[in-house]
Amino acid sequence: MNLSVSYKWLKEYLPGLKADPEEVAAKLSLHSFSVERWQRTGEGLNERIVVGKIKKIEQHPNADKLKVAHVQVSPQSTIDSSQKIVCGGTNIREGQLVALALSGAKVRWHGEGELIELKPTEIRGVRSEGMICAANEIGLFEMFPHKEREILDLTATGAQVGVPLAKALGLDDTIFEVEVTTNRPDAMGIVGLAREVGAIFGVPLKLPQIKQIKQIKQIKQIKQLEVRIETSKLCPRYIAVMMEGIKVAPSPWWLQRKLIASGIRPINNLVDITNYVLLEYGQPCHAFDAGKLSDGSDHATAVGATRGLVTESCSIVVRMARKGEKILALDGNTYGLDENILVIADAKRPVAIAGIMGGEETGVHADTTRIVYEIANFDPITVRKGEHQLALTSDSSARFNKGLPVKLSEYAAARLIELTKEVVGGEVMGVVDKKSLRRHPECSEGSRGSKNGIPRGVQPRTELRSGAWARNDKLVVAVSPQDVAQNIGIDIPRAQMKKYLTALGFKVSGSAKKWSVAFPYWRTVEADGVADISEEVARMYGYHNLPSVLPAGTLPDEAPNPDFAHEQTVKDILRGAGFTELYTYSFVSSDDIIKAGLDAGEDAAAIANPLTSELTHMRPWLGISILRAIEKNQTMADVLKFFELSNEYHPRHSGHSEPAHQSEARCGVLLREESRALQNGILRRIAPQDDTACQLPEERQKLIVAGAGKEEHDGENFYIIKGLAEYLAVTLGLPKLSFVPAPKSSALYKWFHPARVIWCKAGEDFLGPLGEAHPTLLKAFGITRRVAFLDWEIKALFPLIGKGRVYKSPLAYPPVKRDVAFIVSKSVQYASILETIVKLDPLIYEVELFDQYEGKGVPADSRSLAFHITYASYERTLTAEEAERVHDKLTKILKEKFDAKVRE
Secondary structure (H helix, E strand, O other), X not given: OEEEEEHHHHHHHOOOOOOOHHXXXXXXXXXXXXXXXXXXXXXXXXXXXXXXXXXEEEEOOOXXXXXXXXXXXXXXXXOOOOEEEEEOOOOOOOOOEXXXXXXXXXXXXXXXXXXXXXXXXXXXXXXXXXXEOOHHHOOOOOOOOOOOOOOOEOHHHOOOOOOEHHHHOOOOOEEEEEEOOOOOHHHOOHHHHHHHHHHHHOOOOOOOOOOOXXXXXXXXXXXOEEEEEXXXXXXXXXXXXXXXXXXXXXXXXXXXXXXXXXXXXXXXXXXXXHHHXXXXXXXXXXEEEHHHOOOOOOOOEEEOOXXXXXXXXXXXXXXXXXXXXXXXXXOOOEEEOOOOOEEEEOOOOEEEEOOOEEEOOOOOOOOOOEEEEEEEEOOHHHHHHHHHHXXXXXXXXXXXXXXXXXXXXXXXXXXXXXXXXXXXXXXXXXXXXXXXXXOOOOOOOOOOOOEOXXXXXXXXXXXXXXXXXXXXXXXXXXXXXXXXXXXXXXXXXXXXXXXXXXXXXXXXXXXXOOEEEEEOHHHOOOOOOHHHHHHHHHHHHOHHHOOOOOOOOOOXXXXXXXXXXXXXXXXXXXXXXXXXXXXXXXXXXXXXHHXXXXXXXXXXXXXXXXXXXXXXXXXXXXXXXXHHHHHHHXXXXXXEEEEEEEEEEEOOOOOOOOOHHHOEEOOOOOEOOOEEEEEOOEEEEEOOOOHHHHOOOEEEEEEEEEEEOOHHHOOHHHHHHXXXXXXXXXXXXXXXEEEEEOOOOOHHHHOEEEEEEEEEEEOOEEXXXXXEEOHHXXXXXXXXXXXXXXXXXXXXXXXXXXXXXXXXXXXXXXOEEEEEEEEEXXXXXXXXXXXXXXXXXXXXXXXXXXXXXXXXOOOOOEEEEEEEXXXXXXXXXXXHHHHHHXXXXXXXHHHHXXXXXXXX
């Protein structure tokens, strides 16, 4: 996950930081997270663009749409000393703060074209000393969107008159693009990143003083707000804060600036505060309009008699959605829900998708006066599944799906209250805090040696890692500094190790040989053992400072797998023949499976939690991927020649000999009707009572080579692929390749044209079909060209490689060559003619078909086949008479057997 981080905001938590942005980026990348890029902002705003204040406005004497503004450019300037500016803005007014470009500044006229340098000029008879700018004219349109002919109004920012605009708006900043790794949810807020930078540079961290934390801990309960959690395992903590006296308005500029620098668009003060806390602490929050939350009753409850307020009560329930429920989310889309989606509901309907997005109907609006803040902690796996099922992500879900520490909620809630009182006003009516924590298992000292395959000093996992987010926030690990040094590979002084850990928030106590390390609450989600402590010390020391040592020992000799070499050879041959290799997903959509004439339920293995609706099943036929690639590229080139050597996945229905509970996959895909558990990093299946119900699909390696030429040459596709098959057979040294008719009852006819498909045989072994794709199949995939392809079983192909090579000595005597063309019926197979010629006489050395013709001079039911025939002997030089005698014999036999006539 990438975060945009403001250097100026970062320094608010590290006031003692002296390093410049470039050094911060370099060291953060070396010791912690990679800084992908950094950019200085406000560089286009030179010092000649300043904050001005309009003191007086007059109508232009010679233009109805222009005005003459007298603009103050310093705190001491008067009307007489102010700058006279001709302006056509429709929203200028006296007392307004504006962006004033003085002589020498560079702007884009109306936000378009190249930069131009301003000079004093006369406009319709009035001299203008500069320009009152619109946001798009100085590159600030995204920050300050505006209508046509509107100038940039800076009044709300409270900027000081005469100060350069970049400085006045705080735009003289540097923005880091930081890649925060998935295992570090604690660093998904600027406080976490500041903690890292402070530890690296040895600068103390200055956190906001949160006074309201006591109010959260004291739990001021009220009758008007009821919170009920029906799924405590999926929501270990839920804090609801009700506030009244709220007035929705734009946020102050200091708050807007920080949001904009972080890539978030300001909306209003309440929403901006929740986003601010999200960016600051990494804890998502949400604001409900309390007046739109129902408790299921129609009565109102009077509260705060001294204030004379009448307030309706409201109810919040954390539960699983019910089948058929829907919610209109804040993104304007309506989402259908079911029992797999965790929601926040009131007494009547879902009001938010837990951990992902709030609902539009209960969101904050301009007339909101009473709110309920939600600060909660949700199960990361449930949030992640909800994201995938609804195809909906957000900044909140990007944090919840990594797992957040439970204790973080109370700090975020207290910070929300403080910021709301400071920015919005209002008063806290009450706080409800529901907790349901699971304890983390006790950790003991790691053994000095290896045990059960677990490296020295590494704690065995005694609970699923997916549950670590919900444990308590107190974690203490007993560790030996010697084990830490051994894990790193060098001896780092103990005092230095302790300094690193303390700077990162760990508390270290104990003797020189045995430490007790207490983890900070923000690191208890993803770290829990000696290996994690070793990593912290190593990265703070600097991986770049560790000496490079080659591993000692020798690798065991292993017999090479010939299949790997065969696979590379086949790919090299096909690439050399001008075909493009494809690397496609092993997942396909159910729609494509149906288009291929297969049953998505019976013929394909469904994925339990697919990434998208386009990747719902394991691929049952490699041709699906090839055809989809042709469809996407058919408008891009005249000739498409693709191949892929990859796996198909076929469900095992019955009779499979391997018990389901014995199979395992180190990198697996969870299939439906299957239950699994994570054990020592291996995804193992737990077999149900019916073993056949949860079997991994059978993997079959296939080679598909396809060609799709231009429309006028569509008929050539078949012969291109057939010729390639022959070339492959010769180059790979296969036994003699022959082509035989496909069985009339073959299931291949749903993929191949029934009159344009043949079977490829190498010796006596079938490799697979070759032919043109069925027109119905092409139409289903939206392909407008004729496509020919071969579909070979790798299991049949690889064992035959090299088996057909026959080495014979070169001819010592000159051969005799003859060319002859025969007219035969179209029903006669070429393979039969070839076999007859080759077996006819030992003096026939080589036969090559070089032409096939149909048309003028040949009967409509016949075709002409032309051959190069070579006659030779290993024992002597043939005479012309001997060759002619065999040639006459050949024509006679073909006449008798196939009614073949020599074409004149």
